[in-house]
Amino acid sequence: MAQKNSSPWVDYVIFGLTVFLIFCLIFESFIDLPGLVAWLGRWHPLILHFPIVLLLMSAALGLFNRMVPKLLLIIATISALVTAITGFFLGNESVPKGDLLMWHQWMGAGVAILAVLWYWLGTNHLQQTYLVKGIQVVLIVLVGLTGHYGGMITHGEDFLTFPKSKKLEKIPEDPLIYEHIVHRILDNNCIGCHNPNKKKGELLMTGIDELVQGGESGPALVIGDPGKSEIVRRLHLPKEDEEHMPPEGKKPLSENEIQILERWIALGASDTLKWSHLDRSEPLAGMVKKMMDSGTKNSWAKLPKVADSTLQNLASDYVTIKRIASNSQALGISVYLPPEYDPKNITDLKRIANNIVELDLSGIPIGEKEMEFVAMCKNLEWLEVDRTPITDAEFVKLTGLINLKVLKAYETGITDESVVVMRDFKNLNSLYVWETQLSDLGLSKLREAIPNLHIDYGINPELKTEFIGKDTIVDSIQ
Amino acid sequence: MEEDKTNSENPLKVNRRHFFSQLSVGIGSLALGSLLIPDLFKGSPKPLAGQPLGIPHFAPKAKRVIYLFQSGAPSQLESFDYKPTLTKRMGEDLPESIRNGQRLTGMTAGQDKFPLMPSAAKFSQYGKSGAWVSEFFPHIAKISDEICIVKSMHTEAINHDPAITFFQTGSQQSGRPSMGSWMSYGLGSENQNLPSFVVLTSRGKGNSQGLYSKLWSSGFLDSKHQGVLLRSGKDPVLYLNDPDGLSRSDKRHLLDHVSSLNKIHHVETGDDEIESRIAQYEMAYRMQMSVPDVMDIKKEPESIIKLYGEDSQVPGTYAANCLQARRLAENGVRFIQLYHQGWDQHGNLPNEMAGQAKDVDQASAALILDLKQRGMLEDTLVIWGGEFGRTNYCQGNFDPKNYGRDHHPRAFSIWMAGGGIKPGITYGETDEFGYNIVKNPVHINDFHATIMNNLGLDHEQLIYKYQGRRFRLTDVAGNVVNDILT
Numbered sequence: 032m033a034q035k036n037s038s039p040w041v042d043y044v045i046f047g048l049t050v051f052l053i054f055c056l057i058f059e060s061f062i063d064l065p066g067l068v069a070w071l072g073r074w075h076p077l078i079l080h081f082p083i084v085l086l087l088m089s090a091a092l093g094l095f096n097r098m099v100p101k102l103l104l105i106i107a108t109i110s111a112l113v114t115a116i117t118g119f120f121l122g123n124e125s126v127p128k129g130d131l132l133m134w135h136q137w138m139g140a141g142v143a144i145l146a147v148l149w150y151w152l153g154t155n156h157l158q159q160t161y162l163v164k165g166i167q168v169v170l171i172v173l174v175g176l177t178g179h180y181g182g183m184i185t186h187g188e189d190f191l192t193f194p195k196s197k198k199l200e201k202i203p204e205d206p207l208i209y210e211h212i213v214h215r216i217l218d219n220n221c222i223g224c225h226n227p228n229k230k231k232g233e234l235l236m237t238g239i240d241e242l243v244q245g246g247e248s249g250p251a252l253v254i255g256d257p258g259k260s261e262i263v264r265r266l267h268l269p270k271e272d273e274e275h276m277p278p279e280g281k282k283p284l285s286e287n288e289i290q291i292l293e294r295w296i297a298l299g300a301s302d303t304l305k306w307s308h309l310d311r312s313e314p315l316a317g318m319v320k321k322m323m324d325s326g327t328k329n330s331w332a333k334l335p336k337v338a339d340s341t342l343q344n345l346a347s348d349y350v351t352i353k354r355i356a357s358n359s360q361a362l363g364i365s366v367y368l369p370p371e372y373d374p375k376n377i378t379d380l381k382r383i384a385n386n387i388v389e390l391d392l393s394g395i396p397i398g399e400k401e402m403e404f405v406a407m408c409k410n411l412e413w414l415e416v417d418r419t420p421i422t423d424a425e426f427v428k429l430t431g432l433i434n435l436k437v438l439k440a441y442e443t444g445i446t447d448e449s450v451v452v453m454r455d456f457k458n459l460n461s462l463y464v465w466e467t468q469l470s471d472l473g474l475s476k477l478r479e480a481i482p483n484l485h486i487d488y489g490i491n492p493e494l495k496t497e498f499i500g501k502d503t504i505v506d507s508i509q
Numbered sequence: 510m511e512e513d514k515t516n517s518e519n520p521l522k523v524n525r526r527h528f529f530s531q532l533s534v535g536i537g538s539l540a541l542g543s544l545l546i547p548d549l550f551k552g553s554p555k556p557l558a559g560q561p562l563g564i565p566h567f568a569p570k571a572k573r574v575i576y577l578f579q580s581g582a583p584s585q586l587e588s589f590d591y592k593p594t595l596t597k598r599m600g601e602d603l604p605e606s607i608r609n610g611q612r613l614t615g616m617t618a619g620q621d622k623f624p625l626m627p628s629a630a631k632f633s634q635y636g637k638s639g640a641w642v643s644e645f646f647p648h649i650a651k652i653s654d655e656i657c658i659v660k661s662m663h664t665e666a667i668n669h670d671p672a673i674t675f676f677q678t679g680s681q682q683s684g685r686p687s688m689g690s691w692m693s694y695g696l697g698s699e700n701q702n703l704p705s706f707v708v709l710t711s712r713g714k715g716n717s718q719g720l721y722s723k724l725w726s727s728g729f730l731d732s733k734h735q736g737v738l739l740r741s742g743k744d745p746v747l748y749l750n751d752p753d754g755l756s757r758s759d760k761r762h763l764l765d766h767v768s769s770l771n772k773i774h775h776v777e778t779g780d781d782e783i784e785s786r787i788a789q790y791e792m793a794y795r796m797q798m799s800v801p802d803v804m805d806i807k808k809e810p811e812s813i814i815k816l817y818g819e820d821s822q823v824p825g826t827y828a829a830n831c832l833q834a835r836r837l838a839e840n841g842v843r844f845i846q847l848y849h850q851g852w853d854q855h856g857n858l859p860n861e862m863a864g865q866a867k868d869v870d871q872a873s874a875a876l877i878l879d880l881k882q883r884g885m886l887e888d889t890l891v892i893w894g895g896e897f898g899r900t901n902y903c904q905g906n907f908d909p910k911n912y913g914r915d916h917h918p919r920a921f922s923i924w925m926a927g928g929g930i931k932p933g934i935t936y937g938e939t940d941e942f943g944y945n946i947v948k949n950p951v952h953i954n955d956f957h958a959t960i961m962n963n964l965g966l967d968h969e970q971l972i973y974k975y976q977g978r979r980f981r982l983t984d985v986a987g988n989v990v991n992d993i994l995t
Contacts, residue, residue: 286991348701348795351841356965357564365841367700370798393839417883439884463884490816490878494651498875499815 041105042154048112049147055119056140064123072120079118079181082111086146086174090167104153108146115143118181131188135180142173188223202323208309209239209302212319213295216288220277239302254300257293266292291318334360334410337386345380352380355388361410363389374400381407389413393439396420402428415439417463423448432456439463441489447473454480465489563697565965570929570995571890572699574692574960575834575845577873579865580673581718581852584899584914585922586943587628587862589658591641594941595901596627599909603902607944614667616855616904617915623902625942626912629859638933645866648874649924654933655877655886656893656926657993661937661946664897664918664953669718669853672896672918675953677724679982686728686973688957689844691982692964693734694727695971700841702799704737704792707842709830713851713868715861720848729975733785733792736846739833741825745804749797764790803840806832816879818871828872835879838889852895856905856913877926886927890963894923901943920946923956929963929995936993951990958987963994 055062064072085107092099118139122132149166183190202211217236223229225236225246234246242252245261253259266289268275277283284292294315298304309316337360346352349369355361364387366377377392378400384407392401393415402425405414412434422444429435435456446468453462459481464474465488474486489495586592603623617623630643635650640658642650649656666672671681678685686694689706698705708725725736739745751760768787775783806814806821809832814821820828827849834845849869854861873893880886898921899914906912920939926932938948951959958968961982968983 286994351699351701353697353699354564356568357566359568361568365699367702367799367841415884437884437887441883461884461887463882465882487882487884489882494878495812495816497651498648498818498871498878499812 045105045108045112045147045150048109048116049144052112052115052119052140052143055116056136059119059123062123064120068120069124072117072122072124075114075117075121076185078110079114079178082107082114082142082146083174083178085110086142086170090170093167094164099153101153104150108143108150111143111146115139129184131180131184135177135184138173138177138180142170142177145170145173205305205307206319206323207302208295208304208306208315208319209300212291212306212322216284216292220282220284220288239300252296252300255297257296260296263289263293263296287318287321291315291322294318331355331359331361331388334386336360337362337383341383345383347376350376350380352383360386361388362386363391363413365391366395368395372396374398377401378404380404384408385410387411388434391415392419394418397425399425399428402426405429406431408432410434412458413437416443418442420444422446427452430455434458436460440467441487442466444468446470447476450474450477453477457481459484461485461487463487562695565696566967566970567965569963569965570888571927571963572888573838573841573843573845574689574890574892574928574964575838575876576688576847577831577869577876577891577893578673578676578846578848579852579869579893579895580720580848580850581669581715581854582672582895582897582899582916582921583852583865584628584854584858584862585660585920586899586901586914587630587643587645587858588866589640589642589922589924590660590920590939590943591632591643592627592901592939592941592943595625595943598625599627600624600907603942603944607940607942609945611919612667614916617900617902620904623900624907625901626903626907626909626914629909629912630863636933638935640933640935645863646870648871652874652877652926655881656924657930657932658922658924658935659937659951659993660920660922660935660939661948661950662894662898662921662923662953662956663946663950666897667916667918669896669916672916673718673724676896678728679954679957679984683723684728685980686730686734686982687725687736687846688960688982689725689736689846690727690730690734691961691971692844692966694730694973695961695966696843696964698841699843700799702792702795703803703837703840703842704796705843706734706736706846707837707844708736708738708846708848709833710738710848710850711825711827711830711868713827713849713865715851715865716853716855717850718853720850724848725846729980730973731785732782733788736844739800739804741829745800746793746796749793749800751797760794764794799840803836804833806836813879817875820868821872827868828875831872831876835876835883835885838880838885839883854899854913855915857911858913859910880927888928890928890930890960891926892923892960893925895921897921917944919944925993931993931995934993936990949990949992952986954983954987955990957983959990959993962989 085103089099089104089107122136145166149163152163206212221236224231225234232246232248234251235241243250245251248261251260251262257263265274265276266284270283298315306319342352349367351365353363355363362383381404387408388410390405390408390411397419402421406428411432414435417439423446426445426449430452433455436458438459441463447470450473454477462484464486478484603625628643630645632641632643635642636654638654640653642653664672664675666675666681674683675681677687693705710720727735771783771787817832818828820826821832823829830847834847837845851865877891880889898917900917904913904915936949937946937951939945940947961968968981968987972979972981
């Protein structure tokens with residue numbers, strides 16, 4: 032059936048590629064790819080379809096005792112090798128390699144090497160042995176599994192699982208501590224590896240009962256006793272520790288998240304407890320609030336995209352535009368006074384108004400036009416208009432900036448009339464208004480409207496007197 | 510990046526690695542080559558960190574730092590670390606179990622006795638936090654609820670130069686970039702018209718140690734990141750003003766022409782330092798406008814001048830520098846480094862330290878209050894501290910009215926405020942002798958990691974490759990001190 036190979040070059044190519052693949056796999060950790068080769072890896076998702084079809088076809092033909100055309104097997108084998116090698120290049124781009132990728136890599140390499148083995152046996156007149164049949168069966172299984180793992184890498188691990196209830200996007204106003212807070216933390220950080228599909232360390236973390244039941248290291252959760260709960264112990268281990276969770280390479284939990292878990296366990300790990308049930312002095316209330324607040328930070332994720340080139344065009348020697356963090360669309364802008372000031376310096380920023388979350392106009396002689404621009408920055412959280420000539424007439428434009436958290440308006444001409452505007456800033460945490468015309472009455476109205484607001488009305492007068500008065504250092508020693 | 514392009518295109522920029530990586534064409538040599546030299550195919554060495562430069566890695570709590578460095582090492586035992594045991598056991602020899610083999614400087618190694626010496630300054634508790642502060646610092650005591658006192662700093666260095674170099678650059682040996690340069694490199698400038706790293710120095714009457722420009726050097730980073738020393742008096746920056754008869758537009762023409770010549774030279778040689786030089790000329794041109802304005806204290810109202818103390822009107826004093834620091838911070842300078850010399854009290858400690866404390870106490874506290882009323886404490890990190898601590902035993906003659914203390918690296922106190930640091934807490938503890946740390950030690954590397962964290966930088970991600978080795982401010986150590994963060 033199988034005839035002696037007519038062209039020795041085919042053998043050489045297959046042999047060469049096989050040696051190279053094995054070489055890559057063995058010396059994986061030493062290999063660092065130049066750009067061009069890494070680019071070759073990008074062809075992996077295209078090429079991989081060939082060996083899947085060709086190998087399955089060849090194996091099926093072989094299993095049904097049909098003649099496997101020599102050319103088909105050659106192309107199938109070479110394409111399997113090329114796919115494995117390009118896949119290796121592509122995989123090397125992501126470090127560290129996850130479990131999925133490792134499995135995919137080794138099974139893919141297995142497919143290629145089995146195909147070579149089959150080809151070699153075929154050229155040596157062993158086409159119809161049981162060994163080859165075995166190889167064909169294993170190949171079919173392995174091709175399927177490799178393909179499945181590859182699919183999970185690109186589409187996500189739960190791509191093929193049945194649809195289940197969607198994750199809650201936003202934490203509700205009055206969250207259930209377990210369902211909306213604790214489970215959310217576990218879901219974001221732990222359940223990826225401790226679910227019915229993976230069950231690392233024999234531990235399931237999908238429900239309270241499962242946590243209590245625990246895994247290899249005993250119960251993960253001891254109700255009412257965080258000190259005895261394995262989950263808490265591991266969270267607190269030093270990052271370098273083997274047993275620290277989440278394991279190396281995964282994002283650790285924030286301090287606040289850890290504290291929430293601990294406190295929730297200490298309070299009895301209830302699944303019916305609501306945030307509103309908690310006493311205000313209970314530390315858990317504050318921690319949960321903090322997490323809910325930080326959720327709003329994620330609202331930055333919904334900001335429109337803004338290109339670096341746009342920012343470069345709008346920035347100048349006197350207008351600094353910075354992203355709040357890398358990969359963030361939220362912008363912080365500081366304006367400094369140029370020798371010749373023109374309102375256009377500021378109003379030109381309209382194009383990116385929606386992205387601005389921090390704006391510093393301190394000391395700039397701004398007027399109505401600029402304040403109209405500020406009013407367009409609907410996502411503004413931090414505004415500095417201190418030491419500017421604004422009065423109530425300009426300040427009223429700010430109505431509707433409900434996301435403001437910090438507002439600096441000291442040394443301006445605003446009066447109690449502006450309190451009406453400020454009363455609607457429900458998210459405001461700090462307000463700086465010394466050296467303004469605001470009266471005590473106006474301020475107390477404001478305090479009523481926004482109870483947690485910290486109003487800075489300058490340095491405490493008594494303290495100031497102590498500083499401005501005579502030096503108080505003891506002379507006893509001298 | 511554009512920079513990389515010119516680098517790889519310029520034939521003079523080809524080094525051994527480029528040469529090999531271009532020589533080795535084909536897959537076989539790739540495999541062999543990468544086996545022999547692991548990072549042979551690393552490509553261009555520049556984008557190392559995997560994070561873009563000039564932007565925080567994550568949303569920062571602080572945008573700028575004011576570092577009030579107390580050069581010479583103020584004694585923790587007369588400032589923030591209250592040790593009544595020293596009074597009880599005054600004159601007794603320091604138990605060997607406590608000293609535990611700690612090396613000594615040449616200055617006290619010859620002493621046959623190490624008599625414990627209590628503080629000449631009395632301590633009281635202040636504020637809601639009940640922080641212990643000595644009577645040398647009455648104003649700082651009043652703002653104790655705004656600051657976080659760290660009593661458990663420690664270092665390896667035992668002498669001034671390596672110790673201060675360690676604090677400034679993360680290494681005891683000089684040559685690495687200063688902390689401010691790293692921040693400038695990682696975060697970029699907030700105001701194009703001022704340098705992002707500024708240095709102000711002042712000197713007290715106490716025994717002082719030298720300061721050298723290497724402390725604010727940019728090391729192997731681009732020299733545009735180096736600290737700019739602003740002098741007191743008429744010319745904050747030397748030679749910044751134009752000579753008589755040179756108009757600003759003439760100056761502009763001159764700079765444009767020089768810059769075009771420099772650019773030609775840059776194309777020929779590919780030396781990055783030429784680009785830095787062009788940038789520095791431009792910066793100087795803009796600073797001609799911005800610096801006189803920023804440095805003009807006369808614009809400050811009298812109440813502010815008085816808040817910082819009368820000294821703040823005298824250029825070159827610590828108080829004037831503190832006020833200056835606030836003005837620089839308002840104008841977007843990222844890292845403002847003050848040094849106050851004169852804290853090296855090997856003898857005559859009670860007198861000298863009282864004088865030193867008088868220099869800095871009111872102005873430091875006033876700076877905190879002033880920043881707070883301007884809402885700047887929300888995004889400005891203030892740090893106060895020296896390079897190490899001082900021994901709990903007496904150096905020289907045993908006289909409770911006039912004693913000295915030697916260098917002590919194992920434990921000392923600093924304080925921080927604002928910029929994401931919890932106010933009104935005391936962190937870390939030393940033993941009853943004030944000699945060893947018994948709780949929550951904070952190493953200089955941890956200190957650096959924490960500062961970087963608050964500025965939105967992952968200290969493990971801000972990396973610069975130089976001479977074939979990767980460098981970080983924290984080198985291979987450092988843990989963020991999460992307990993003191995808001």
